[in-house]
Amino acid sequence: MAQMLGNQVLAQILNELISRCALITLMYQSSRAAEHSTDEHVALIEAIEAGNEALAVRLMDEHLQHVESSLTLDRKVPSNDISMALA
Secondary structure (H helix, E strand, O other): OOOOOOOHHHHHHHHHHHHHHHHHHHHHEOHHHHHHHHHHHHHHHHHHHOOOHHHHHHHHHHHHHHHHHHEOOOOOOOOOOHHHHOO
Protein backbone atom coordinates (compact mmCIF):
# COMPACT_ATOMS: atom_id res chain seq x y z
CA MET A 1 0.00 0.00 0.00
CA ALA A 2 2.84 2.37 0.83
CA GLN A 3 4.32 1.81 -2.62
CA MET A 4 0.95 2.33 -4.32
CA LEU A 5 0.64 5.62 -2.44
CA GLY A 6 4.10 6.66 -3.64
CA ASN A 7 5.87 6.54 -0.28
CA GLN A 8 9.05 4.72 -1.32
CA VAL A 9 10.82 5.18 2.02
CA LEU A 10 7.96 3.61 3.97
CA ALA A 11 7.60 0.89 1.31
CA GLN A 12 11.27 -0.06 1.69
CA ILE A 13 11.08 -0.13 5.50
CA LEU A 14 7.91 -2.24 5.40
CA ASN A 15 9.40 -4.61 2.81
CA GLU A 16 12.36 -5.31 5.10
CA LEU A 17 10.11 -5.67 8.15
CA ILE A 18 7.74 -8.04 6.34
CA SER A 19 10.69 -10.20 5.24
CA ARG A 20 11.95 -10.47 8.82
CA CYS A 21 8.46 -11.22 10.16
CA ALA A 22 8.02 -13.96 7.56
CA LEU A 23 11.23 -15.66 8.69
CA ILE A 24 10.26 -15.41 12.36
CA THR A 25 6.83 -16.90 11.78
CA LEU A 26 8.36 -19.61 9.58
CA MET A 27 10.57 -20.61 12.48
CA TYR A 28 8.14 -20.24 15.37
CA GLN A 29 4.57 -20.67 14.08
CA SER A 30 2.84 -24.01 13.58
CA SER A 31 1.50 -24.91 10.14
CA ARG A 32 -2.04 -24.97 11.61
CA ALA A 33 -1.66 -21.42 12.87
CA ALA A 34 -0.22 -20.37 9.50
CA GLU A 35 -3.28 -21.78 7.70
CA HIS A 36 -5.52 -19.77 10.05
CA SER A 37 -3.47 -16.66 9.21
CA THR A 38 -4.21 -17.17 5.53
CA ASP A 39 -7.94 -17.16 6.22
CA GLU A 40 -7.52 -13.97 8.24
CA HIS A 41 -5.61 -12.33 5.36
CA VAL A 42 -8.49 -13.08 3.00
CA ALA A 43 -11.04 -11.54 5.38
CA LEU A 44 -8.84 -8.48 5.86
CA ILE A 45 -8.44 -7.92 2.12
CA GLU A 46 -12.18 -8.31 1.63
CA ALA A 47 -12.84 -5.64 4.28
CA ILE A 48 -10.33 -3.28 2.63
CA GLU A 49 -11.84 -3.87 -0.82
CA ALA A 50 -15.30 -3.17 0.61
CA GLY A 51 -14.03 0.08 2.09
CA ASN A 52 -15.01 -1.02 5.58
CA GLU A 53 -12.28 0.71 7.57
CA ALA A 54 -13.64 -0.17 11.02
CA LEU A 55 -13.86 -3.87 10.14
CA ALA A 56 -10.39 -3.85 8.54
CA VAL A 57 -8.86 -2.26 11.65
CA ARG A 58 -10.58 -4.77 13.93
CA LEU A 59 -9.56 -7.73 11.76
CA MET A 60 -5.94 -6.54 11.59
CA ASP A 61 -5.79 -6.11 15.36
CA GLU A 62 -7.28 -9.57 15.91
CA HIS A 63 -4.90 -11.08 13.34
CA LEU A 64 -1.81 -9.62 14.98
CA GLN A 65 -2.98 -10.85 18.38
CA HIS A 66 -3.56 -14.35 16.95
CA VAL A 67 -0.13 -14.41 15.31
CA GLU A 68 1.60 -13.28 18.49
CA SER A 69 -0.24 -15.82 20.64
CA SER A 70 0.50 -18.66 18.17
CA LEU A 71 4.27 -18.21 18.17
CA THR A 72 6.20 -20.88 20.05
CA LEU A 73 9.15 -18.75 21.09
CA ASP A 74 10.68 -21.41 23.33
CA ARG A 75 11.17 -23.73 20.34
CA LYS A 76 14.83 -24.66 20.01
CA VAL A 77 15.72 -23.75 16.43
CA PRO A 78 19.31 -22.82 15.65
CA SER A 79 19.25 -19.46 13.90
CA ASN A 80 21.50 -20.79 11.13
CA ASP A 81 19.47 -23.95 10.34
CA ILE A 82 16.67 -23.07 7.94
CA SER A 83 15.96 -26.77 7.27
CA MET A 84 14.95 -27.18 10.93
CA ALA A 85 12.73 -24.14 10.66
CA LEU A 86 10.92 -25.74 7.73
CA ALA A 87 10.27 -28.98 9.63
